[in-house]
Amino acid sequence: MAGSRMKLELSKVVQGRCRLGQLKEMGRMGQHCLDIPGCLLYTHLGTVPHLTQDTLHTLSSLPTVTQVTLSNIAEHQDVLEEFKGGFKKFAGLHDTVLYCSLHDSAAQSPTGHTTNKTVSVWGSGGRIELTVAKFMALQRTVQPDWYQTMADGETWQTGISRKRVRKSVDRSLAHLDECLLVHQKSQELDGVSVFGVVEGGDILEERLRSARETAKRPVAGFCLDGFQNGAMDQALRSQLITAVTKELPEDKPRLLQGVGRPDEVLACVEAGVDLFEGFFPFQVTERGCALCFLFDITPDPESAAADEEQHTAGETQPNGDLNCDDQTHMTRFEMDLKDKRYQDDFRPLVEGCGCYCCRNHQRAYVHHLLVTNELLAGVLLMIHNTSHYNSFFRAVREALANDKMDLLRRRVLGTVKEESG
Ligand SMILES: [Zn+2]
Numbered sequence: 478m479a480g481s482r483m484k485l486e487l488s489k490v491v492q493g494r495c496r497l498g499q500l501k502e503m504g505r506m507g508q509h510c511l512d513i514p515g516c517l518l519y520t521h522l523g524t525v526p527h528l529t530q531d532t533l534h535t536l537s538s539l540p541t542v543t544q545v546t547l548s549n550i551a552e553h554q555d556v557l558e559e560f561k562g563g564f565k566k567f568a569g570l571h572d573t574v575l576y577c578s579l580h581d582s583a584a585q586s587p588t589g590h591t592t593n594k595t596v597s598v599w600g601s602g603g604r605i606e607l608t609v610a611k612f613m614a615l616q617r618t619v620q621p622d623w624y625q626t627m628a629d630g631e632t633w634q635t636g637i638s639r640k641r642v643r644k645s646v647d648r649s650l651a652h653l654d655e656c657l658l659v660h661q662k663s664q665e666l667d668g669v670s671v672f673g674v675v676e677g678g679d680i681l682e683e684r685l686r687s688a689r690e691t692a693k694r695p696v697a698g699f700c701l702d703g704f705q706n707g708a709m710d711q712a713l714r715s716q717l718i719t720a721v722t723k724e725l726p727e728d729k730p731r732l733l734q735g736v737g738r739p740d741e742v743l744a745c746v747e748a749g750v751d752l753f754e755g756f757f758p759f760q761v762t763e764r765g766c767a768l769c770f771l772f773d774i775t776p777d778p779e780s781a782a783a784d785e786e787q788h789t790a791g792e793t794q795p796n797g798d799l800n801c802d803d804q805t806h807m808t809r810f811e812m813d814l815k816d817k818r819y820q821d822d823f824r825p826l827v828e829g830c831g832c833y834c835c836r837n838h839q840r841a842y843v844h845h846l847l848v849t850n851e852l853l854a855g856v857l858l859m860i861h862n863t864s865h866y867n868s869f870f871r872a873v874r875e876a877l878a879n880d881k882m883d884l885l886r887r888r889v890l891g892t893v894k895e896e897s898g
Contacts, residue, residue: 482507483623483670483697485728485751489877494722494749497877500730504574504622505668509541513730514746514873516737516866517544517576519583519755522553523568525863526759527855530569535833536864538871542574542623544754546581547615548598551605554615563620577621579628582705582735583756591629593648609652613659616666623670623697625732627652630702632678633709633735642678645703646687649676653694670697672732675721678703684717688724698730701750705735715748722749739770739810739869739889746873747882753870758862761811765847767826767840767858768865770810771891772872774884809891814858819844832864833857 487498496513503509518525518540525533533539545564550557560567565575580586580598587604590597595606607615612627628649632642653673660666673696677684691699701721704714722731733750736742737757745753761768807813814826825835826843834843834857846854869889876885 485513485730487727491877491880491882492747494719495747495877495882496749496751497874503541509574511541511574512874513751514753514877515751515870516540516753516755517542518573519544519759522549523564523570525859527762527859532856532860536860536867538867540755540867542576543570544576544578545619545621546578547607547612548579548581548584548586548600550577550619551598551607551615552600552602554618557618563618565620574623575621577616577619577624578700578734578754579625580630581756582737582754583760588631588634591631591648596627596629609655609659613656613663617663620665621669623672625672625674625700626656628674628676628702630674630676632676633703633705635708637678639680642676642680642683645676645678646683649674649687650690653691657694672696672698672700674700674702676703679709679713679717681717681720684721685724688721692725696729698732699725701731701733702735704733711741711744715744718745718748718750738808743873743882743886743889755866758859758866761862762855762858764807764813765815765854765858766807766811766813767843768810768862769812769827770869771888772869772885774872774876774881774888814840814843815847826861827865830861830865832861834861
């Protein structure tokens with residue numbers, strides 16, 4: 478079996494699919510665990526953008542799984558091979574589980590470069606074509622604790638034909654089998670967990686076939702790929718994910734790639750997803766924004782209503798378009814601190830937030846840093862956004878534990894006016 482001792486313990490399953498629990502005995506030594514639903518720590522080459530390890534560790538309850546992508550790593554293969562100690566040691570990462578994925582969900586890769594035998598990733602120096610042999614050589618060099626297998630995920634654009642989708646499922650299964658064959662013969666990958674990739678575009682029968690076939694293989698978990706398309710209707714996506722997760726074994730985790738917006742996270746948790754990539758706070762930071770959506774569901778109806786009133790009374794930049802699909806654009810869950818209205822706003826980014834930024838600085842200061850292009854702006858925003866996003870996931874778990882998902886959804890979507898508790 479190509480997989481570690483990683484175990485998934487479910488403490489609660491709501492409506493037969495929405496899962497609360499813990500991934501246990503992760504990492505090669507089996508010393509790490511991760512609560513689900515949860516998110517991973519997004520990095521570029523092992524570093525959370527804008528933050529040093531010291532700054533990062535001022536944040537409480539960081540995700541225990543660090544994500545790196547082959548698109549960042551592939552061009553450094555020679556150096557890593559020479560180094561020999563694996564990527565964790567190379568990047569000075571201690572005490573974390575390393576997950577290696579193929580693409581960076583925060584970066585849009587060009588399409589049209591996959592073949593029956595290869596997929597391409599884009600590094601800073603351009604395109605790198607990977608065969609299964611090269612892909613697996615990279616994994617042996619990186620020595621992650623988990624990795625996703627090579628897959629053809631180019632089915633997320635609109636208007637993709639059924640034939641192309643079928644081909645992507647076939648290719649991804651063939652890549653999976655080849656990866657597993659190499660994996661099982663590689664001593665360096667002993668105890669490393671393999672995540673199989675479920676493809677199938679927006680075609681239900683292909684999604685089901687991909688899920689069923691992948692589940693037959695000795696994988697430790699599943700990546701649900703190709704759902705990042707902004708053009709896919711949210712209801713259709715939920716339907717497809719619900720159908721897919723029904724086909725997957727209950728005792729293995731499901732990681733959804735390319736989805737990070739809070740409302741979408743909630744819908745996908747309800748469809749049976751356990752894990753998300755953590756790129757969303759980075760995207761928000763890059764556009765000079767701060768996450769400010771509400772997720773507090775403590776049963777105090779009066780303060781909840783008051784918060785809400787304050788929240789909607791122009792405190793934040795209203796976006797209003799919940800169906801704004803492109804994740805590179807500002808969403809209604811954040812405020813644009815570059816906006817002039819914040820130049821003399823001396824409140825913290827979010828009242829009550831315990832992060833370093835909110836404890837020490839005001840909106841006006843971050844606005845000033847942003848308009849003068851100071852590097853500290855990114856640092857402070859990344860601290861706040863990472864902290865806010867992690868706290869949101871904690872709130873999702875609490876809501877699940879206490880049967881308050883409806884309340885949480887209304888709170889996040891900003892429609893809670895009064896609540897009986
Ligand atoms: Zn904060």
